[in-house]
Amino acid sequence: MNKLLFLDFDGVLHPTHFAGQDPFNRVHLLEETFDGSNIGIVISSSWRFTHNFEKLQKLLPNSISSLVIGVTGSPVIGKHPRYQEILNFLQSHGVSNWKALDDSYWEFPSPCPELIRCNPNTGISEKQMQELSQWLLN
Incomplete structure (x- = not known):
């Protein structure tokens, strides 16, 4: 594996404020994008401070975990x-x-070509998936 994706959770896999919605309600977009790709995922989310590695993996669908x-x-x-x-x-x-999928753009220098910036109110969308797909193909 020669490519790594650093994955945030809040504001990426679900809106930052997802009360009343399913957490990880946007993760299906990643499943479609990663199908057949040879990529390593590293969790950069602050969830890593409250959940151990195995628990974090279990939160994600098998195809991603x-x-x-x-x-x-x-x-x-x-x-x-x-x-x-x-x-x-x-x-x-x-x-x-x-690349990093993250909504916390202020935690990165500007510009940061590796950052695929997400909207914290929606999480990932087709726009970010297109950018990710382009990178995976190159």
Whole structure:
């Protein structure tokens, strides 16, 4: 696997405020996009602080959880924390081709070509899936 996707949950797999809705109600879009792809998924969501790795995997459909290879490490305090956490993970795993699906754009430098920015009010949509598909094909 030569590509890694860093996956946030809130604002990506469901709207940030999903009260009354199913959590992970947008995950089916990822299933369609990843079908047959050779990609590793790393969970960068803050859910990693309250759920262990096995629990995080169980929250996702099998077709996606089978692609999950880990979680980003300790939280980084300071400028662009999510981006720094991702760089720390990349350094220890020797991968340089990556994207992040995230709604917390302020946690990344601007511009950040690796960031596929999601709308926190809706989660992922066709727009982000097209961008992700283009990257997977290249």
